[in-house]
Amino acid sequence: MARELAQPSMASVAAAAGVSPTTVSHALSGKRAVSAETRERILQTIEQQKYRPNMVARSLRSRKTQSIALIVADITNPYYPAIARAVHDGLVEAGYVSLIGNTDGIGEVEQTVLEEMVARGVDGVIMRPMALTGQQVRDIVGPVMPAVLITDEDEGGPVDRVNTDDAHGIHEAVAHLRDIGVDELGFIGDPLAATSMSRHAAFVESVESLGLHAVDEWFIDSEFTRDGGYAAAKKLLSLERPPRGIVCANDLIAIGVIQAARDLRVAVPQRLAVVGFDDIDTAALMSPALTTVLNPAAAVGAACADLMLRRIDDPALPYQHVSLPTRLVIRESA
């Protein structure tokens, strides 16, 4: 009786099939011819022993782990699962698996997680950085590792990039606010998050180019969460002269703002117009339904996977850049 305690290995299969490990390897990889009968015998033995190649050993040899890191702020933010799923689906057929890291948008954590992933030998990194720049990411992952960033950085550094045209969406939002007669505008976002700041910059630009009003007082800090938005809105609405409309760096913040407005008995959109960003599922379902900028998360994820596969396929490619459109979805809150 054969002992089944140890995992079967190529050696054990080879022994049982009366061939060398080399032949087993080639029977599996097809990288060199193996006679039909030998192959058959090997495959049967594999079946019998329930042999599965050890990916760790394979990785040590090949220096490839068939895994990529997906690093986001918080998978709990409804914007990210859509990205994660699209990345997963794009990669899985190519035999890759994704390791997910959550950083909560904290710069140090972003660095630590990145280093950890590199040490684990991932074949590439897909990341939405909040604090790190493209150059910093490159410095951490080394000169050769494929890195795809979801970022609005203008230059972006020596990495592949996917971005959404947030400025366009924000501009549509501000123009819409003006169209409905709302010309005093605040912004709620996270000054430490790159995503937020690029949206804020677009906001400022739009407000100025359209001749609307926004004072410093109306720019309030908030994390990308409902609670953050709630607290920020309370501050904003307790101002002597609050704005008539608020653009939020994401939908979660906007939802918090609307809750705060309700608690403070401030009518939305009559006394306060609210615009979000992302168009998560809840936006369309809540009441008042959220007017927001549609962020094509699934397309972003798919583009990331695509760029990653391309770069793995040809490391010499010049750095790629994919830009996806956004657009305002007008509902009830503004």
Next chain:
Amino acid sequence: MARELAQPSMASVAAAAGVSPTTVSHALSGKRAVSAETRERILQTIEQQKYRPNMVARSLRSRKTQSIALIVADITNPYYPAIARAVHDGLVEAGYVSLIGNTDGIGEVEQTVLEEMVARGVDGVIMRPMALTGQQVRDIVGPVMPAVLITDEDEGGPVDRVNTDDAHGIHEAVAHLRDIGVDELGFIGDPLAATSMSRHAAFVESVESLGLHAVDEWFIDSEFTRDGGYAAAKKLLSLERPPRGIVCANDLIAIGVIQAARDLRVAVPQRLAVVGFDDIDTAALMSPALTTVLNPAAAVGAACADLMLRRIDDPALPYQHVSLPTRLVIRESA
């Protein structure tokens, strides 16, 4: 000038520090004494070369990858990210990373993904199976791999289990429906998903014990998605004699049902009472706000991580079972 093309290894550090690789290893692991000055020299060299231990090689030796698989139906279902984050947080401080697999609840895919994860040498599997039984999972992962299942299986087989007391929540829901005078009840769920079927069983039991009515016609198939719920509700509501209330296997289905009711101009809750399951964020925000059974996803995830760590720590432990409570949250839809 030293060439920096190749990744530094223990050997390169050892050479530069004038010691053997063995000593470098021990300086790092602390598994045997190293003189203070030698250690100092080694650490400096590590600093200089920016050496990071190769986890793949370490894994090959130690047969541990410090990674665990988290296998769910669809990370895009808002119920799962909460689990994923809690698992992540529970595991990350112990130095583990999670590999996420999506199966869409398809039995074959569940098996394939599981095998893939085993081949990758994960140190354990956390899974919410839809088709596979605990025994089947055990057969696939082998006799020793830690496996924590989120399941309602009564026996559960040779695995650790976390379950929520779904029957209690469903019973509360049915009792509530009766209390508000709704006594003809339908159920929408996925006959192929274990989760759904255990909720359905509880539903049937509650309906009977409370003397209400539910006919076979009122049990409609649906995937765990909004679209599925929408289609199922259209079928149900086009029946000659539709039920007065619907219990849904999850919130996504319930949201679809409410949309269908709106399109069909069936008033919720007046003409159709709707109860969901999970209490995802949207439930409280939508209109009408969804009456639903609260499923403590974060607690479930935390419990999974905890059981996993315990089992890794002591493989000889008897199989564990953690049960978490659910409760009905009454809002507007029923």
Next chain:
DNA sequence: TTGTAGGCGTTATCAG
């Protein structure tokens, strides 16, 4: 068509 030998980077065993 098949086999032998060496090495990927780490750690455990055995010596000194």
Next chain:
DNA sequence: CTGATAACGCCTACAA
């Protein structure tokens, strides 16, 4: 306190 050696399981020249 430190080193040499072997081994984890696989892949791939090089040989036959």
